[in-house]
């Protein structure tokens with residue numbers, strides 16, 4: 001039995017990915033987030049053993065204690081994958097002074113991912129005899145272009161692509177492959193909050209705004225978390241041996257390379 005860690009596993013993309021990854025043979029999933037209750041709800045949908053652990057992803061000491069703990073038992077169940085997915089969205093506004101969310105957003109999305117993956121790396125190294133091990137990071141289509149009012153989010157998600165490229169150059173020869181996914185709109189709580197905020201701004205209902213945003217996309221629709229989860233499963237599978245350092249777009253055609 002091997003272990004895959006998923007952060008932000010209590011909701012949205014992380015929850016769907018945890019359920020999908022739990023169906024892989026000989027895998028147990030470890031679900032990380034700050035709130036225990038949603039993690040327990042995800043665990044109930046997983047197949048086999050699912051360990052729940054509540055912590056902040058940017059907390060280095062918490063990672064150190066948890067990863068080395070007997071409760072987790074990585075010596076017996078080696079770590080073969082990390083899906084560093086936790087994040088926060090929404091605007092930041094420098095002009096608001098005290099209301100500026102720059103530090104919160106950068107701390108969670110960029111520093112939190114850095115701390116997650118660096119903390120896990122020694123345990124991925126310890127599993128070298130198993131074969132390729134995978135790190136997948138959740139970036140965003142907003143690593144591809146800017147949007148007004150979201151400089152912190154855009155900077156955090158763009159920074160993740162730099163992190164992934166750096167790790168890929170450092171770690172590929174030791175068999176750890178590192179990639180980012182760059183989703184466009186995915187129907188989760190985070191996206192619903194953003195769509196509702198736009199609906200309020202333009203005096204539309206949620207459904208009307210969802211329709212407007214969907215029609216801007218070449219496919220005319222936004223993604224469901226389960227679709228993104230299937231991409232994550234493939235990126236973490238034994239079939240994936242050749243991709244590293246990439247930002248993989250899954251965005252209904254909103255950005256094309």
Ligand SMILES: NC(=O)c1ccc[n+]([C@@H]2O[C@H](COP(=O)([O-])OP(=O)(O)OC[C@H]3O[C@@H](n4cnc5c(N)ncnc54)[C@H](OP(=O)(O)O)[C@@H]3O)[C@@H](O)[C@H]2O)c1
Nearest residue numbers: 008011012013033034035056057086087185186188190191
């Ligand atoms: N939905 C979209 O349209 C979209 C598009 C592109 C990229 N993304 C990215 O996809 C990822 C998942 O988001 P989602 O759409 O699935 O939204 P979501 O349902 O809000 O999920 C975010 C998860 O991250 C966890 N989290 C936030 N801060 C944390 C922290 N400091 N420590 C530990 N866990 C933390 C949250 O749980 P707790 O609050 O319990 O900690 C939550 O479960 C994010 O990185 C987001 O930026 C989303």
